[in-house]
Amino acid sequence: MLVPSFVLRQITTITRRLIELSMCIDQTFPKMSVSQGNFTNIGFPGDEHLVSTLKDRAYKDIYDDLNDNRAYNIRMLDGAMLQMTYRFKRDKIEKHRLAFLPSPYLEDFQNYPEIYENDEIYADIIMKDIVVFPIRFDFDNCPGISTPLKHPKSHLTLGNYKNCRIPVTAPLTPHVFVDFILRNFYNTAHGNYEKCFTPDSGAFENTIDVIENTVICINIPC
Numbered sequence: 001m002l003v004p005s006f007v008l009r010q011i012t013t014i015t016r017r018l019i020e021l022s023m024c025i026d027q028t029f030p031k032m033s034v035s036q037g038n039f040t041n042i043g044f045p046g047d048e049h050l051v052s053t054l055k056d057r058a059y060k061d062i063y064d065d066l067n068d069n070r071a072y073n074i075r076m077l078d079g080a081m082l083q084m085t086y087r088f089k090r091d092k093i094e095k096h097r098l099a100f101l102p103s104p105y106l107e108d109f110q111n112y113p114e115i116y117e118n119d120e121i122y123a124d125i126i127m128k129d130i131v132v133f134p135i136r137f138d139f140d141n142c143p144g145i146s147t148p149l150k151h152p153k154s155h156l157t158l159g160n161y162k163n164c165r166i167p168v169t170a171p172l173t174p175h176v177f178v179d180f181i182l183r184n185f186y187n188t189a190h191g192n193y194e195k196c197f198t199p200d201s202g203a204f205e206n207t208i209d210v211i212e213n214t215v216i217c218i219n220i221p222c
Contacts, residue, residue: 002173002202003091004040008032010174011042011073011084014197018074021193023121023186026075030084039094042086046071050083050097059134059160060104072101077121079103082181084174093204096139098177100185102132123188133159135181139171141207148209156218167212170220171204 011030018024028044035041049071053062063081066072072081080102087095106125113126139154140146146153154172155165172180179197182190203222 001091002093002204004032004042004086004088006202007086007174008042014174014178015073017196021189021196023076023189023193024074025077025079026070026072028070028073030073038090040088040091042084042088044071044073044083044085047083047085050085053099053160063101063104066101076186078109078125079105080185082178084177093139093171094141096137096171098137098172098174100135100181102134102185104132106130106132121186121189124186136160137168137172137177138165139168139207148211149215152209152212153207154220167208167215167217168220169208169217170206170222172220173203176203176220 008030015024015027015029019027028046030042030044033041033043046069049066049069053066055062066081067075067079072083074082076082080100083097083099083101085095085097086093109122109126110128110130136157137154138157141153145151149167150165152165152167154168154170156168157164158166175197179190182193182197203220206220206222208217
């Protein structure tokens with residue numbers, strides 16, 4: 001069973017590694033707190049501003065608010081944000097929110113690609129036909145929240161579509177989440193730095209419902 005200290009250590013290690021590789025422009029280190037009801041929360045300074053992402057607002061406005069309040073773990077060189085929050089109850093994971101929020105302001109990179117074409121971090125974003133959209137992996141094991149297929153315990157939401165909840169087989173560790181983002185959206189850099197992100201052993205248990213395995217779903221390594 002993975003405990004809060006494991007998750008805290010993994011986020012800290014990932015943050016330091018991205019700094020060492022000059023892949024981020026800003027960062028806030030994770031924090032851990034205990035709240036009433038035997039809850040252990042792992043977040044970051046500024047995570048109280050995440051409530052703004054729940055409002056029906058233009059993506060640029062949400063991004064600007066989060067950026068102004070430094071409400072992220074990592075801000076990549078292209079402006080994309082990585083956010084990772086977890087909640088445990090008696091050392092058992094109860095919730096997580098893992099979000100990738102690309103910058104809606106990529107014009108400088110796309111209008112002047114010759115400036116960035118020799119830097120692998122930008123190699124995958126200088127094409128003008130790229131459409132940015134947020135990605136979020138959510139997990140919620142609170143009683144009465146999940147419903148098989150309709151609201152899976154662990155699911156992937158694309159583009160903030162209200163009813164987009166693609167089933168996921170298990171909660172994600174920080175390393176699995178960041179590896180997914182780097183592999184798919186910064187593939188050139190990921191290929192060069194993959195050996196720098198050796199994961200800790202350990203994974204969360206499967207939580208997917210039997211019926212959710214009958215539709216397209218995302219498999220998490222266990």
